[in-house]
Amino acid sequence: MSRRVVITGMGIWSCIGKNKEEVKESLYQGKSGIGLEKERLEYGYRSCLTGIVERPKLKGVIDRRLRVGLSEEAEYAYMAAKEAFEDANVSDEYLKENEVGIIFGNDSSAKAVVEAHEIMKNKKDSALIGSGSIFQSMNSTVNMNLSTIFHLRGINMTVSAACASGSHSIGLAYLLIKLGLQDMVLAGGAQETNHYSMSSFDALGTFSTRMDDPQKSSRPFDKDRDGLIPSGGAAALLLEEYEHAIARGANILCEVAGYGFSSNGAGISQPSEEGSFIAMQRAIADAGISADDIDYVNAHATSTPQGDMYEAMALDRIFNNKKALISSTKSMTGHECWMAGASEIVYSIIMMQNNFVAPNINLDEPCDAAKNLNLARVTTDRSVDIVLSNSFGFGGTNSALVIKKINNPNFAGEI
Secondary structure (H helix, E strand, O other), rough: OOOOOEEEEEEEEOOOOOOHHHHHHHHHHOOEEEOOHHHHHHOOOOOOOOOOOOOOOOOOOEEEHHHHHOHHHHHHHHHHHHHHHHHHOHHHHHHHHHOOOOEEEEEOHHHHHHHHHHHHHHHHHHHHHHOHHHHHHOOHHHHHHHHHHHOOOOOOEOEEEEHHHHHHHHHHHHHHOOOOOOOOOOOOOOOOOHHHHHHHHOOOOOEOOOOOOHHHOOHHHHOOOOEEOEOOOOEEEEEEEEEHHHOOOOEEEEEEEEEEEEEEOOOOOOOOOOHHHHHHHHHHHHOOHHHHHHHHOOOOHHHHHHHHHHHHHHHHHHHOOOOEEEEOOOOOOHHHHHHHHHHHHHHHHHHHHOOOOOOOOOOOOOHHHHHOEEEEOEEOOOOOOOEEEEEHHHEEEEEEEEEEEEOOOOOOOOO
């Protein structure tokens, strides 16, 4: 069995906006969400650059018994999921009466672990940790909380695949629906932003230290880039079988047409031109298209010297002399890590719905490997019908997704 898979709802909570409308404006205006968190320097970081993500206020929104188990990233994910279900016109009654699954990407939950450790070290009494700590500290914190709050009774699992987690979550949901094992799955990614979560990244020297001008610090493909900027939040997408969506009169945002993956099988933090190339080629082949058909590529490009170079080399092999515009929305958002593969699908759908390509800001001069790429340096008004989105992560995990507009009576237009 092979069924078509569409997206009927999406939600976002990020440093460039707390909903789809705010994010659309930021993308179109090329607005950065990067700032400084001085607490990081006091804690011992080399760099205090980060995406500035507002914590949602959930008191009075969610019952206290449910709030106690929410980690920071689960709070973000709740807001994104709530928006996605509302966008898809899926009510609480519908969720109680129908089987809906959840697959979310998340690869850390540092704050609850550190806080529990401090209580044990200082007080020597586990009873003081609190009943919610275990539900906040596990990597599956997002799934276990959202499945409870939204009454989700289908597939329920967390994907921990570094910075490809969100993308693989969408890919796996797509496969389950395509094979007839589920009709509807909430997929996405979430990333905590507290200072505990990123100290080990900082220790690797992977962060930009361009703290004099935060909004110009994230510079994907630029020859003067000096590292990534950590960021976070959450993104959620409701994937649904096409006929199922049509039958309930859902607004269809786009079709998930292809999923490709690979593993580099080399150094644990070493990016790979070949691994990137294979994932992209598999996604394109799965979608039954060619590189000539693609209008836009949302690159993984995080603003690190090596990562951007190897991806640019792979992109050049596929898109040299092709029409596709290429940009990295991380120039505005920083690297949203575990959520990035999901949030960048949301960003791409927003561009698709509103007929523009967001700019790769802070690109003064492309590095040598990117000189032949058709990089979007400014906002470009144009039709965007087919998108390829890349996500790569530590351990050599690579994921690529293809989404496309489809002609149907329930197609959703501009936001």
